[in-house]
């Protein structure tokens with residue numbers, strides 16, 4: 484680790500989730516000065532506010548590692564700082580500071596909607612908000628979630644399982660139904676994760692559901708019996724049910740409309756039957772234009788997220804743009820370089836990592852690896868540039884501290900570690 488009186492580069496990392504902190508780890512180890520700006524007071528991103536609260540070992544292990552990284556002498560951490568248009572700091576402010584590089588590891592903070600009529604009704608929620616709520620992210624923890632007793636979750640990935648877990652074990656609602664536009668073979672949740680809720684699966688209903696969809700599975704050569712036994716085999720080692728909640732699945736249904744009562748409250752969903760159609764190695768869902776009503780009191784969309792375009796980076800179709808002109812390097816620099824399609828140029832010295840680069844993709848390990856790859860590319864980029872003298876770094880840090888828009892800083896690791904700990908303990 485280099486000391487503060489050596490010349491080195493200054494890197495500003497925006498976002499202190501697993502991807503951003505992997506970059507902080509590598510770049511600080513390489514001897515550079517690293518400043519972290521994070522929207523949340525606490526670091527960790529979804530490792531703090533996403534991973535299910537009862538995963539104490541995973542969360543504790545990650546937190547300890549992150550704490551060690553942020554405690555390094557050449558790392559400064561600012562919490563409670565949001566970067567973006569009309570936020571605490573704009574990207575143009577950061578550009579003026581003159582850091583050697585900016586790394587955006589802000590995750591996927593935008594909400595993905597699937598564009599169905601009625602999706603603004605009372606009782607419609609997006610998974611991220613629910614997850615932030617039960618993980619007590621300030622601003623979400625006190626928000627009311629009026630769910631009723633019959634909750635429909637759209638999507639059949641791990642986030643669906645986590646939310647079902649919360650509804651079953653903590654909210655103890657009567658029914659939770661996971662609705663998938665494709666079939667059981669295309670379920671995305673990890674078999675190990677289903678153990679948290681499998682005691683509550685309504686087995687009789689599951690068998691009936693397979694009978695209902697059997698012809699459409701067989702039409703594309705899928706064996707309904709094998710699929711059912713595969714799903715049931717995963718339902719071993721179930722954690723004991725903490726409630727009477729029934730967890731059910733509905734396959735081959737695509738939501739078309741949220742049905743509401745005269746007070747604009749959810750009373751159900753209009754679902755379109757779908758069939759599977761081969762698409763390369765996979766299958767896509769094709770609507771059959773036959774519809775039915777499904778009664779429920781609330782709907783939670785757990786269909787993945789997109790990046791937050793209000794950050795101010797060039798954006799298209801739910802993603803920030805990266806350089807389309809591939810390089811020969813491994814890992815490929817282009818994939819991590821922010822790109823402006825208006826000018827046809829990369830944003831020099833601006834990089835993306837983790838879910839900011841590929842929204843809602845993979846586990847903590849995947850985000851960390853993405854941060855590691857981004858660091859390799861950054862190291863290549865920095866090696867070709869003259870480092871900054873210590874005085875130049877201090878001058879730039881002063882500029883950052885003087886930014887008039889900077890909110891009260893709740894966490895600035897250098898020299899203020901004790902107050903940081905106190906702030907964290909108060910939350």
Ligand SMILES: Cc1cc2nc3c(=O)[nH]c(=O)nc-3n(C[C@H](O)[C@H](O)[C@H](O)COP(=O)(O)OP(=O)(O)OC[C@H]3O[C@@H](n4cnc5c(N)ncnc54)[C@H](O)[C@@H]3O)c2cc1C
Pocket residue numbers: 497498499500501502503504520521522523526527528529530533534535538564565566567588589590591592614642645794836837838839844845846847848849850
């Ligand atoms: C509900 C849920 C449960 C999960 N459970 C698991 C699990 O059990 N095991 C597992 O391995 N993986 C799990 N994952 C996946 C894992 O959390 C992600 O892979 C990983 O957190 C992505 O890391 P990231 O750093 O790219 O983004 P994030 O973790 O989202 O971090 C982004 C960071 O950027 C900050 N930020 C955002 N916008 C701004 C801004 N404008 N300005 C400044 N800072 C900003 C945020 O405060 C946050 O700290 C889960 C994901 C979800 C959604």
Ligand SMILES: NC(=O)c1ccc[n+]([C@@H]2O[C@H](COP(=O)([O-])OP(=O)(O)OC[C@H]3O[C@@H](n4cnc5c(N)ncnc54)[C@H](OP(=O)(O)O)[C@@H]3O)[C@@H](O)[C@H]2O)c1
Pocket residue numbers: 597637638639640641642643645663664665669670671672673676737738785786787788843844845846
């Ligand atoms: N405990 C854990 O380890 C944990 C917990 C949470 C999240 N994670 C990770 O975080 C990542 C994101 O998870 P996720 O559950 O948000 O995403 P995901 O795994 O991609 O699942 C999203 C679900 O939404 C469905 N969906 C997407 N668009 C839809 C649309 N327009 N209409 C209807 N359904 C639609 C998908 O169906 P199709 O398949 O048909 O697209 C899929 O069933 C994953 O890598 C996951 O493993 C891990």
